[in-house]
Amino acid sequence: MVNLDDFYSDDPVAWCPGCGNYSILEALKQAFVNSGRKPHEIVIVSGIGQASKMPHYLRCNAFNGLHGRTLPVATGIKLANHELTVLAEGGDGDGYTEGGNHFIHAMRRNIDITYLVHNNKVYGLTKGQASPTSDLGYVSGTTPMGSFSPPLNPLLLAISMDCTFVARGFSGEPVHLAGLILEGLQHRGFSFIDILQNCVSFNRVNTYQWYKKRVYDIKDDPSYDPRDMGMAFRKAQEWGEKIPIGIIYRNDRPSLDEKHPAIRNLPLVKQEIDRASLEGIIEFFR
Amino acid sequence: MVNLDDFYSDDPVAWCPGCGNYSILEALKQAFVNSGRKPHEIVIVSGIGQASKMPHYLRCNAFNGLHGRTLPVATGIKLANHELTVLAEGGDGDGYTEGGNHFIHAMRRNIDITYLVHNNKVYGLTKGQASPTSDLGYVSGTTPMGSFSPPLNPLLLAISMDCTFVARGFSGEPVHLAGLILEGLQHRGFSFIDILQNCVSFNRVNTYQWYKKRVYDIKDDPSYDPRDMGMAFRKAQEWGEKIPIGIIYRNDRPSLDEKHPAIRNLPLVKQEIDRASLEGIIEFFR
Amino acid sequence: MAVDITIRIGGLAGQGMQFIGMLLGKIFTRHGYYVFTHQDVESRIRGGHNFVQVRIKDEPVFCHSQKVDILIALDRGSMDLDQPVLEPDDIMIFDVKEKGFTSDNPARLPIPMEQLAVEAGGMKIMFNSVAIGAALALLGCDLQPILDRLDEEFAARGQETVEKNRNCVISGYGYIKSNFKGTFPKKIPLAPYKKDKLFMTGSQAMALGAACSGLKFYSGYPMSPSTTIMEYLASLGRKHSIIVEPAEDEIAAINMVIGASFAGVRAMTATSGGGFCLMVEGMGLAGMTETPAVIVVAQRPGPSTGLPTRTEQGDLDFVIHASHGEFPRSVFAPGNAEQAFYTMQKAFNLADRFQTPVIVLGDQYLNDSYFTLDNLDPGRIKIDRGKIISAENMSYPVEYKRYEWDESGISPRIFPGQTEAVVYADSDEHTEAGHITESATVRKGMVVKRLRKVEGIRKEMDPPKVNGERDPDLLLVGWGSTCGALKEAADILTRNGLKTAVWHFCDLFPFPDTGLLPQISKKTRIFSVENNATGQFARTLSGQGRIMIDHRIFKFDGRPFSPWDIVNRVHRAL
Amino acid sequence: MAVDITIRIGGLAGQGMQFIGMLLGKIFTRHGYYVFTHQDVESRIRGGHNFVQVRIKDEPVFCHSQKVDILIALDRGSMDLDQPVLEPDDIMIFDVKEKGFTSDNPARLPIPMEQLAVEAGGMKIMFNSVAIGAALALLGCDLQPILDRLDEEFAARGQETVEKNRNCVISGYGYIKSNFKGTFPKKIPLAPYKKDKLFMTGSQAMALGAACSGLKFYSGYPMSPSTTIMEYLASLGRKHSIIVEPAEDEIAAINMVIGASFAGVRAMTATSGGGFCLMVEGMGLAGMTETPAVIVVAQRPGPSTGLPTRTEQGDLDFVIHASHGEFPRSVFAPGNAEQAFYTMQKAFNLADRFQTPVIVLGDQYLNDSYFTLDNLDPGRIKIDRGKIISAENMSYPVEYKRYEWDESGISPRIFPGQTEAVVYADSDEHTEAGHITESATVRKGMVVKRLRKVEGIRKEMDPPKVNGERDPDLLLVGWGSTCGALKEAADILTRNGLKTAVWHFCDLFPFPDTGLLPQISKKTRIFSVENNATGQFARTLSGQGRIMIDHRIFKFDGRPFSPWDIVNRVHRAL
Numbered sequence A, B: 001m002v003n004l005d006d007f008y009s010d011d012p013v014a015w016c017p018g019c020g021n022y023s024i025l026e027a028l029k030q031a032f033v034n035s036g037r038k039p040h041e042i043v044i045v046s047g048i049g050q051a052s053k054m055p056h057y058l059r060c061n062a063f064n065g066l067h068g069r070t071l072p073v074a075t076g077i078k079l080a081n082h083e084l085t086v087l088a089e090g091g092d093g094d095g096y097t098e099g100g101n102h103f104i105h106a107m108r109r110n111i112d113i114t115y116l117v118h119n120n121k122v123y124g125l126t127k128g129q130a131s132p133t134s135d136l137g138y139v140s141g142t143t144p145m146g147s148f149s150p151p152l153n154p155l156l157l158a159i160s161m162d163c164t165f166v167a168r169g170f171s172g173e174p175v176h177l178a179g180l181i182l183e184g185l186q187h188r189g190f191s192f193i194d195i196l197q198n199c200v201s202f203n204r205v206n207t208y209q210w211y212k213k214r215v216y217d218i219k220d221d222p223s224y225d226p227r228d229m230g231m232a233f234r235k236a237q238e239w240g241e242k243i244p245i246g247i248i249y250r251n252d253r254p255s256l257d258e259k260h261p262a263i264r265n266l267p268l269v270k271q272e273i274d275r276a277s278l279e280g281i282i283e284f285f286r
Numbered sequence C, D: 001m002a003v004d005i006t007i008r009i010g011g012l013a014g015q016g017m018q019f020i021g022m023l024l025g026k027i028f029t030r031h032g033y034y035v036f037t038h039q040d041v042e043s044r045i046r047g048g049h050n051f052v053q054v055r056i057k058d059e060p061v062f063c064h065s066q067k068v069d070i071l072i073a074l075d076r077g078s079m080d081l082d083q084p085v086l087e088p089d090d091i092m093i094f095d096v097k098e099k100g101f102t103s104d105n106p107a108r109l110p111i112p113m114e115q116l117a118v119e120a121g122g123m124k125i126m127f128n129s130v131a132i133g134a135a136l137a138l139l140g141c142d143l144q145p146i147l148d149r150l151d152e153e154f155a156a157r158g159q160e161t162v163e164k165n166r167n168c169v170i171s172g173y174g175y176i177k178s179n180f181k182g183t184f185p186k187k188i189p190l191a192p193y194k195k196d197k198l199f200m201t202g203s204q205a206m207a208l209g210a211a212c213s214g215l216k217f218y219s220g221y222p223m224s225p226s227t228t229i230m231e232y233l234a235s236l237g238r239k240h241s242i243i244v245e246p247a248e249d250e251i252a253a254i255n256m257v258i259g260a261s262f263a264g265v266r267a268m269t270a271t272s273g274g275g276f277c278l279m280v281e282g283m284g285l286a287g288m289t290e291t292p293a294v295i296v297v298a299q300r301p302g303p304s305t306g307l308p309t310r311t312e313q314g315d316l317d318f319v320i321h322a323s324h325g326e327f328p329r330s331v332f333a334p335g336n337a338e339q340a341f342y343t344m345q346k347a348f349n350l351a352d353r354f355q356t357p358v359i360v361l362g363d364q365y366l367n368d369s370y371f372t373l374d375n376l377d378p379g380r381i382k383i384d385r386g387k388i389i390s391a392e393n394m395s396y397p398v399e400y401k402r403y404e405w406d407e408s409g410i411s412p413r414i415f416p417g418q419t420e421a422v423v424y425a426d427s428d429e430h431t432e433a434g435h436i437t438e439s440a441t442v443r444k445g446m447v448v449k450r451l452r453k454v455e456g457i458r459k460e461m462d463p464p465k466v467n468g469e470r471d472p473d474l475l476l477v478g479w480g481s482t483c484g485a486l487k488e489a490a491d492i493l494t495r496n497g498l499k500t501a502v503w504h505f506c507d508l509f510p511f512p513d514t515g516l517l518p519q520i521s522k523k524t525r526i527f528s529v530e531n532n533a534t535g536q537f538a539r540t541l542s543g544q545g546r547i548m549i550d551h552r553i554f555k556f557d558g559r560p561f562s563p564w565d566i567v568n569r570v571h572r573a574l
């Protein structure tokens, strides 16, 4: 059995005091413990940004790569060794601007990865510029007249791509969040969790309190069926006085790693080179 | 008054005989004529692929740029001179794979551009490999075991981004298509038209006949309201025996070029440098 | 009599020229000859003016000849555009239906190709099989072996297709036997059938080399002329445990490759210059995280989209300096299919041993051309995966540092999940443990660690292959796909009385130890020959200070050098 | 007495060090001095160890000094980590609340900063204003002018803030006057207020230079240390008709710039090495379509993410060779804010005149540092937009060819919609009219046309600025942001008896006509000084064959050279 200590890292944390990222870290560790997976069986791929510093602060395999490029790296890892539990993690800038194309296509592939986006509605590490989830009119260094574009709705986007697991969490509800992450880890396919995260340094509107007042667990409504795409589509548009958290949409279809015949029996990384069969293909050219 | 001849180009066409692109070309010319815009008032930005050769085959300003990068170039042009009628045009590979990120963000910006995607469900110019709109199981050079991923639904994606004009046309219905394009040109904001296009060389399933049998004009249903997002969301999922063409979704919100105060009165390209005000900003540093 | 005969098949895209080229190549390869086939095509699927050229020789051949002996003109365009390359005695086969062309030269040979195709095969579009029959008849080939090869190559397409094409070939063959009035002294007597040699393209050789080196993961996005590598590897996927994942763009491709490699498998991607532009950031990621990655850059004329289906050696400077900051890499440019096959092994071994990105440069001429090879021996491929700690050779308790200091610059790798250790890889400057650092001292140490590898890699770089005369009057220096043309040019020049040698570089960067370069006497005039406009390699070479280049021969019209292109330019310079 | 005094403010990110630095800079700039301020910070928003260093001189100053005279330690970390740079007589101001530190050196000056802040301003976090007051008291500055400047700088934040900070400053100032027991001979008597000189960062100078050169469109994606350029330009947007469009990624940014430029306005983007990686394909697009584009690459240590908030000159080779194929470009690296301002003009003019991409290299040291400048004169900026056909100077009937052949390689531009002509631009190889071509002849012509521009551009490239002694014993050669340190090092060396000169290159590529390089006698020992690990510029320079470099001084720990770093390394090498 693993416990929280197994995931302890002594790398000093570089986040601001009061940042929502701390609770996400705790939720993540808890989900790992509950998943029963050991640190060396897990890989987190992160991008660049505050959120992306995450994997340094816990103990498991980590690939801290490029801004916006978490998902392709994670996809490569999963296909090379599907016995690993693979996560991708980054900010809203990382995932929805720089990495937007990979996001769409990872959902299409339905690769078995759990993708956590710390959505603080700003570019935190570069000092608070508008991100694609910033509100219309958000004033920042790059948008002194207020952001001209409405925020992107990542849940709606994910549903439109028939992403097989679409959820929203809140850093201020770490127990709930840990539960979501665990479900995501257990879901066979692409699990996407948009995490509302307060940024105390730059986002003065969507504060911890602001969210705390508004979020509610989607499970409170027993009639809600996340397998109903139409329902999900409507639910994903709810924002304002009431903000739903929980699993918004789910669906089952085979994940990419289940489809590749090459790895039906054994992960690629464990397969030896078959010299005889290679001789065979050379023969083909004679 | 302009007429079709004004848009005539003598550049020899490099498409296959029988390709759906020819009718798209004719529809486009017709839409231009009906729009009343003159060749020098129009710019088409295209990418790379068969579809992207289009602007050479008519007479108007053209920027034939990079694979997947039509929309940023078009955005730059529009912001620099919003008096121009700006179109972007390319294939499904160009727009939905390589250019996926720009597609999302151009819709978010709601920049006043008309975007035509020739969706032949293959990478035509590179010889028929699976594109993101290829059917599950489509066999090609890069997918010899059949495509593992389901096709992306561009209409659904566009609706989820609250794209202000979402339409589908068919190369086999050039009159209808010309009408759609004209409406797109007249729409103030981002007008997206996914054009079903037969590729005689590589797509042996979705042929002219195949589509001809299935497509119907969405206007046939008088109760259909493209301003109803929920309705649009359902309509966009219709595919198979019946395939709707027409305007699936529309919405009004200010376009990006209407928002920039710098160009409220005059296009950027016509503005002189204001030396006095520049002296002023230098003073600020004293 | 020595055989060196070239057949050009000209026509519209979509007329099956590539297939004909391949078929002829296989026939002659299996009946005693060596074949080199290259293509000159437009960036379109149907129409235009295109040709495939098949050169048949009784000894190994690695480039095309500017001399065409038989032109099979499949359309009117070819008759107009290709005929000028013919001498009066050379043959042109064309369809009698083409109007407005008359000639009393019996070597201009109208054949009712379509008509015969309809009669013999029932379909107009089989007229190219008629043309093949006719050409082979002219060349004095026996009919039966041709039909046997036809059966083999068409087998996959079903009995009916085989039958019909067979009949068309017979019909074209027979037509010549009964109607050809001229004389055509060039003959290629078919030797007895022997399935010993190989016939493949440069792309196939690269893909095969990668597969034999233990490639397990490929991700890419189609781009000419690299796509054939991806497609060939994909075709192996089901049976050979290789995953080929079509990427949404080149950025995804290189990042997937890095992910797979980090997880422990050999991984690669291929693209052309434009796609590589999008991989530049990923290349730096591989450099910083010290993740092996092999990238094939199959060049085509740039800048930008350029000429998508044509050839150039214009990307050398770019790949050598690609990505910001300073980190080690190596760059190779094999000269033919055989070298391409073995170079892939070296690329993968160096990538693993030094934990860096490795670039293999091809180009349209190398990648799309077919070569007859005596053999390729996967047994000669030794796989060296470098320093790896596995569960067996690991010391417990586990305290693993991914970037542990080592004089060589190389720290042992662990593949995540394969031991109980956890691995931190980082694109930020990092500590030995792989965590983000801000320390000036650690930074300095890490830069030194990474750059230490350069000297290690340099020791692995081979000097140029030297060919031709010792103590030559002329030295031709080149790299990559010009290899065959350079050697043949040197032979011609030597025969013309100018003792000529060739240095052909495959290992380009880091530049091999200059001490390994052969001695060159002052009298030797040195020509650098490059398929580009600015002499990129010549600059590197001069930069070494050992070699002074006297003349530069560049070609940058998108077309490859033939030996005579080089010979003529040398003569002009002298 | 000559003034050359450095104040370091050390502490946690978020403690407002940058603002203090700026404030001190403005005070001294407006009261008779020159200031240079640089920052050494971590890649985080709160916490860590960071400092800002303010150097005040009575003559122009362009780099930091390694010597710190007053340390304002805002946290315990700074006390531990920054104190070692102090000599016994140098002052450290710190909060008396920090436990575990005692010293009987009166120059280690505990002040009840937080307590005074609470008393005077009502808020703990204003303790840094107390510190400012204390430091300025030690330096013998008069109080009133300080308060006046404070009023000006805080004005935008409201009366209450002004008031409170004022009180804190007074309190700190008073505390020193009454409690400081030691002696501190270093004084900075404030001259009468004069708002004549400018005080700005390298980034601001670049942005301002661009605006004054007629920049109309900017698109970018934030990336340190370039973000400040974007933010400054955005702040001008409303009043100055500049559109700043935040891009979804760097690929979009460069393509938007190309679009805007094609449509006829001056357009630019800025990024750092990692973002530039993603612009490489777009750069080739600008090259092929012959669209002007200005790209600022503000360097930081690589490879990959590297050290995001620190400095390096590691991207020169990369930008010179970026993108596949061969096409002209130019590269500049200004040495200080003033040069940065005027270089932007040159960049835009060359981009327009030669219709190519132009790169301006900055780095964290140049971009983030503040400089006092005597003046910047927008009147000196001459805008030359190159060959343009407008509706007025156009000949009718219209038959416009975008890529019409011209000996210079430059074809006149038309902006779409501005005349009745239509314009075709193409990334494929194209005809003069801008349509896709497959012709070998056209291709050759177009390559020649594009490359013709190189010699035109080279004529515009200035030789290095030469400073210091004639016929020197030592010559220091550098480029970009090392300018200030190089000159100061040369002064020191000369004073020490080694006649030293400096060559500082701003115009880097194409390399200026070597005929323009000053004569150098054999006895002169040449040092190349670069803020990187492999000597990228030294390689280019040696490649010219005119200059032999004797010693190389590299620094690659992410920190900038101070003059003494260079002096010491020179002495060690001799």
Ligand SMILES: Cc1ncc(C[n+]2csc(CCOP(=O)(O)OP(=O)(O)O)c2C)c(N)n1
Residues within 6 Å of the ligand: A048, A049, A050, A051, A052, A066, A067, A090, A091, A092, A093, A094, A095, A118, A120, A122, A123, A124, A125, A126, A131, D221, D222, D223, D224, D250, D274, D275, D278, D305
């Ligand atoms: C290619 C590239 N472009 C830009 C950057 C600079 N950059 C680093 S983090 C960041 C934004 C961070 O925002 P987000 O992803 O939302 O993460 P947060 O810091 O808010 O958690 C940017 C733009 C980069 N590292 N790489």
Ligand SMILES: Cc1ncc(C[n+]2csc(CCOP(=O)(O)OP(=O)(O)O)c2C)c(N)n1
Residues within 6 Å of the ligand: B048, B049, B050, B051, B052, B066, B067, B090, B091, B092, B093, B094, B095, B118, B120, B122, B123, B124, B125, B126, B131, C221, C222, C223, C224, C250, C274, C275, C278, C305
């Ligand atoms: C960066 C880059 N990657 C790849 C290519 C090669 N390429 C050219 S066209 C094309 C696909 C074309 O498919 P699509 O966009 O659907 O257009 P179609 O030919 O089907 O009309 C590709 C992959 C390229 N030109 N640039």
Ligand code: SF4
Residues within 6 Å of the ligand: A014, A015, A016, A018, A019, A020, A021, A050, A120, A124, A125, A198, A199, A200, A201, A202, D045, D046
């Ligand atoms: S800037 Fe915002 S997101 Fe980043 S660590 Fe601070 S509070 Fe958290």
Ligand code: SF4
Residues within 6 Å of the ligand: B014, B015, B016, B018, B019, B020, B021, B050, B051, B120, B124, B125, B198, B199, B200, B201, B202, C045, C046
């Ligand atoms: S390949 Fe397909 S899309 Fe391209 S021109 Fe031919 S038919 Fe049209």
Ligand SMILES: [Mg+2]
Residues within 6 Å of the ligand: A049, A091, A092, A093, A118, A119, A120, A121, A122, A123, A124, A131
């Ligand atoms: Mg964020």
Ligand SMILES: [Mg+2]
Residues within 6 Å of the ligand: B049, B091, B092, B093, B118, B119, B120, B121, B122, B123, B124, B131
């Ligand atoms: Mg397509």
